[in-house]
Amino acid sequence: MEPLALTLIELGAVLFCLGLLGRLAGRIGMSPIPLYLLGGLFFGSGGLVKLDGMHEFAHLSSEIGVILLLLMLGLEYTAAELVTGLRRSWQAGVLDLVLNFLPGAGLAVMLGWGWVGAMVMGGVTYISSSGIAAKVITDLGRIGNRETPVILSILVFEDLAMAAYLPVLTATLAGVSFLVGLQTVGISLAIVTVVLVVALRHGHHVSKALHSENSEVFLLNLLGSALLVAGVASAMQVSAAVGAFMLGIAISGATAHSATQILEPLRDFFAAIFFVVFGLNTDPASIPPVLGWALLLAVLTAGTKMVTGFWAAKRAGIGLPGRFRTGATLIARGEFSIVIAGLAVASGVVAQELAALATAYVLIMAVVGPLAARFVEPLVSMLRRPLKRQAVGTIGGA
């Protein structure tokens, strides 16, 4: 068959299957990410069907997918929200970082993947999926709940932590010497700070430069500048993803809002390709050997997120059920864990099992997270019922 025809047929078939998977995910009310990963595993190297025709397109698309994921993450919060979030919830954020980075990093060291592997796996287990968490909060009608700002501010902190972590990760993965690495990290942290300050003071200029009433022009402006910034950042060894993320932060106000709306379908498309490609590059046969570790890590880091949420909500004066809800909502890991693992795999300096472990881990957490958030409430109230009856008794007596 002609190469072009083959590519189109393969791509079409894959997208169609993703559509079916997405519909299935929607029907049972779960995040589509694990299904996309499974789809990739099914098609990919060592999977049932081999797809070589779409390789080139898929590779570039998945890079764009990462850029768009990070750009949208940056767009989600304004610089002011990031700064107040940092000021208000840094204690919870630091606890979150320590408790959830260590299990992944520790396991990586134990499995002999060295410091680089520890750096990667720590990131994978640290970052909650803000996408899944936001969807869970909306779907369960918990936006007006009192613990919701607590959850959101932890997500905001993780957001900022990503801005610092990604350059460090890129430097580590590039295998540069300690001094050069320090320099790169220093430069990128300086850039992060400058961007935050610029976004706070002059965010409207950036927004104005990109904004257009014509949605076509606006889309091209956005996409063009995102790829440009990402490319330049990548050339400076700062990681394309960080560049896009910073651009997202710099865009603010109404422009950020309309940018989100306009980019959403594109992000969904390219991110889906990214998840599939990640699955494609993972050999399904490599998953069963690491499944036990993935399960252990899942249990451990579900617990640590629970502790984080519980503590943060308690500090905010939230009652017992709300504390459990906070922890459970943070459990889900998803898109950004895969982004981190994807960066590591692309650099080729980490063990192949790492991709398998990250895949298995995210598969578990993206499914368990929303379920935990949903069922923690009836569970807690069931456990509390005997207690409450006693309490009501005493109030009635008084």
Next chain:
Amino acid sequence: MNVDETDLPGLGRRKDFMTGSGRRVGVVEYREGQIELIVSTWDDPDTCQASIPLTADEAATLCNLLGGQRLAMQLSEAHREVPGIVTRQFSIGADSPFDNQPMGKACIRTRSGVSIVAIMREGEVLPSPGPDVILHPGDLLVAVGTQEGLDSAAGILRHG
């Protein structure tokens, strides 16, 4: 009244307050401009029992309904300066003898010296109702008078 305002990063803003009965009531304003009415559950003020999306029209209507109630409160505020004068509200139950009867039949002013200054019905206010206004179950009568007069008016409305 102490209204709490809380930022919801990435979503918008929540404004709410605690009612005397221990429930949290308020609104969530989204960045996109939608508004949602939130009411907490009775046993856990942190959770929402309901979050109801409202259009601009619906929000305005709800505002009116609550505004009617405000009228009665403002009236009693105005009478506070006059010693001995009190404002009270009476609701017409389905078992009231004057249900579906003209208000004049109760002869409230003659018998108790109390004036009915307004009737609130389905969120609307009927100011200075005449004696031929038909009372319906669910009507809220705003009455002004002395403490004793109001007590006897309450008795008249309940028992005839």
